[in-house]
Amino acid sequence: MNVPDTIPVNALPKGFRYASAACGLRRKNRLDLGLILMDEPAAAAGIFTQNLAKASPVVLCEKHLKAAANRIRAVVVNSGNANCANGPSGMRASVATAQATAKAIHCKREQILVCSTGVIGIPLPVEKILSALPELTKSAVALPVNYDGLTQAILTTDTRPKWAAAQCRIGGKQVRLLGCAKGAGMIHPNMATMLAYVVTDAAAAPEVLHSALADVASRTFNSITVDGDTSTNDTALVIASGASGASALSASGPGYKAFLKALEKVCHSLALAIVSDGEGASHVVEIEIRGAPDQAGAEQVARTIATSPLVKTALAGGDPNWGRILAAAGRAGVPFRPERAAIRMAGIHVFERGRALPFDEGVAHEKLLEPNISIAMHLRAGKGRARVWTCDFTAEYVHINASYRT
Numbered sequence: 001m002n003v004p005d006t007i008p009v010n011a012l013p014k015g016f017r018y019a020s021a022a023c024g025l026r027r028k029n030r031l032d033l034g035l036i037l038m039d040e041p042a043a044a045a046g047i048f049t050q051n052l053a054k055a056s057p058v059v060l061c062e063k064h065l066k067a068a069a070n071r072i073r074a075v076v077v078n079s080g081n082a083n084c085a086n087g088p089s090g091m092r093a094s095v096a097t098a099q100a101t102a103k104a105i106h107c108k109r110e111q112i113l114v115c116s117t118g119v120i121g122i123p124l125p126v127e128k129i130l131s132a133l134p135e136l137t138k139s140a141v142a143l144p145v146n147y148d149g150l151t152q153a154i155l156t157t158d159t160r161p162k163w164a165a166a167q168c169r170i171g172g173k174q175v176r177l178l179g180c181a182k183g184a185g186m187i188h189p190n191m192a193t194m195l196a197y198v199v200t201d202a203a204a205a206p207e208v209l210h211s212a213l214a215d216v217a218s219r220t221f222n223s224i225t226v227d228g229d230t231s232t233n234d235t236a237l238v239i240a241s242g243a244s245g246a247s248a249l250s251a252s253g254p255g256y257k258a259f260l261k262a263l264e265k266v267c268h269s270l271a272l273a274i275v276s277d278g279e280g281a282s283h284v285v286e287i288e289i290r291g292a293p294d295q296a297g298a299e300q301v302a303r304t305i306a307t308s309p310l311v312k313t314a315l316a317g318g319d320p321n322w323g324r325i326l327a328a329a330g331r332a333g334v335p336f337r338p339e340r341a342a343i344r345m346a347g348i349h350v351f352e353r354g355r356a357l358p359f360d361e362g363v364a365h366e367k368l369l370e371p372n373i374s375i376a377m378h379l380r381a382g383k384g385r386a387r388v389w390t391c392d393f394t395a396e397y398v399h400i401n402a403s404y405r406t
Contacts, residue, residue, distance in 0.1 A: 007144040011165040013176040013201035015039045015241025017140035020149030023132035025080035025118075025125065032080045033132055034153035036197060037105065037140040041071035042241045043203075044113070045210035047217055049234035055084035056091040057114045058233060060098065067110040069206035072239060075197060076101050076133075077115040077154050079182070083124040084116075084232045093126035100130050104137040115235050117156055117182060117195055147178070154182040154195055158277055164269035166262040170255035173246035175202045177259075179266040183274040194274055196221065196236040198266055202259055203242035204249040211251055212260055213238045220267040223388045224275050225306050238263070275389045276371075283315055283368075283392045288376045289329075291341075292384030297334040299386040304332035305375065306390035315373065316392035320364035322350040329377060336381035344376040 017037040025032040046065055048058050064072075076097055083090050098112040116124065140146065151161035163180040183194030204212075213236065221236055242248070249256050276284045287306050292298035305311055308328040314321040322343050330338060339354035346367035348359050367373070 007147050007163060007165070007178070009144055011176065011178055012142055012144065012147065013178055013199050013241065013243070015042065015201050015243030016199050016239075017142050018146040018150045019136045019140035020146070020153040021132045021136050021139075023078075023128045025078055025128060030080075031149060031153040032078055033129060033136060034077045034150040035101075035136050035140055036075040036150065036199065036239070037137065038073050038239070038241060039243070040241065041073055041107075041111065042239050043070050043206045043209055044072040044237060044239045045069065045206050045213050046113075046235060046237045047210075047213055047221075048236075049231060051232050051234070053085065053232045055082050055116060055120075055233045056086065056094045057083055057116045058235060060091065060094045061113050061115065061235060061237075064098070064110045064113055065206070068108070071111055072113060073105055073107045073111040074101055074137075075113045075115065075237065075239070076129075077117070077195060077197075078124075078129055079117050079154055079156055081118040081122055081124045082116050082120045082233050084120045086121070086123050089123060093124045096126055097129055097133075100133045101137065104134055113237065115195055115233070117154065117233050120232060147180075151180040154180070156182060158182050160277060162270055162273040162277065164266045164273070166265040168255075168258040168262040170202060170244070170246035170249065170258060173244050175200060175244045175246050175259065175262070177202075177262050177266050179270050181270040181274060183277075194221065194231075194234060194236070196267070196270055198236075198238040198263065199241070200238065200259075200263075201241050201244035201246075202249060203244070203246055204240045204259075208249050208251055208256075209238050209240055212256075212263055216260065216264045216267050220264065220271040223386075224271045225303060225388065225390050272389060275391050282371075282394055284372045285315055285390045285392065286372070286374045286387065287390065288374070288385070288387045289379065290376070290385045291379040291381055292334060292336070292386070293382040294384040295386060296384070297382070298384035299388070301329050301332045301334050301377070301379070302386045302388040304328050305377070306388050309393060312390070312393040315368065316394045318365045318368035320345050320348070320350060320359070320361060320368060322356070325375060325377065326351060329379070334379075336379040340380040342378045342380070344374070346370070346373050
């Protein structure tokens with residue numbers, strides 16, 4: 001995804017301020033603490049990891065959203081440490097972060113959402129966060145440079161910040177949406193591994209926001225995979241300030257479809273940015289399955305192909321080895337007859353009705369070396385269809401993850 005280096009000032013939704021700091025969780029002068037501050041209590045909704053090993057901040061976020069989803073005042077996020085599997089001290093650290101932020105901005109603790117990302121199982125030196133929070137809250141302003149700092153503060157193995165913006169009109173009022181995300185490894189649906197924050201100056205109740213986010217996530221954040229691993233810290237939040245002056249959204253009311261379309265645009269852009277920045281990745285791969293017995297079956301086949309190490313390593317080398325795709329589909333647990341199926345790679349018809357088709361290997365190889373490539377498979381077993389996005393596996397992925405802690 002290509003985006004401008006600087007966020008336009010007119011892309012900033014009303015009602016939010018931003019700040020970032022280098023508090024010492026990472027190497028010297030590396031931004032590692034970010035803040036989203038709401039001018040007034042705002043509505044919020046979130047979706048979180050389905051991993052049974054949930055990090056303390058995820059558990060606290062879920063608790064605080066249940067208690068105060070319609071009056072959230074801030075989101076605090078640190079990188080460099082996941083604050084996961086740290087026993088009771090992990091939850092104490094997350095609670096202390098929320099408490100200190102609440103004290104600084106004069107609100108209740110449950111109005112603060114806390115997120116962390118980084119290495120699992122290392123005690124979080126929360127005193128560094130607590131020392132930085134007073135100045136962090138004071139420095140929060142609604143400027144593009146401050147938002148840019150936030151996008152950098154949440155990164156781990158990412159090579160670049162990820163943000164996306166969209167606008168829509170609701171009742172004659174202009175509504176802005178702006179999102180940022182981090183993610184490069186441990187990326188897999190349910191939900192896809194990442195932190196993502198979408199702020200908007202639309203007005204909506206938490207339940208409306210949750211319905212919209214869950215709907216959009218199924219086609220965006222839950223339709224990407226890098227390596228098949230779901231993290232312990234996955235968090236996606238959407239926060240609505242209502243500062244646009246637009247009337248409140250309802251799922252059946254005017255403006256909801258326009259808002260949903262804008263939200264999907266932001267989330268889709270962020271999701272593809274995560275895949276394109278997959279650890280060591282050199283290709284973004286779109287996998288489309290048609291003709292499955294149902295949609296669930298199509299999704300299962302697509303994800304099986306997308307997470308196959310053999311498929312992903314072949315793609316890293318531009319090898320049109322369609323046999324690996326067929327084999328992955330065949331073990332997905334979805335009934336179809338391989339002798340009826342068809343496969344295209346980078347637009348080239350390579351397999352049809354049980355046998356290989358003649359094609360130019362050299363041309364196929366060159367097409368598969370392009371940054372964005374496609375795999376399409378028709379099972380001819382029903383009407384189910386699905387699309388997922390992934391990336392290739394290169395030696396750099398192994399290098400990054402073989403030395404992640406050391």
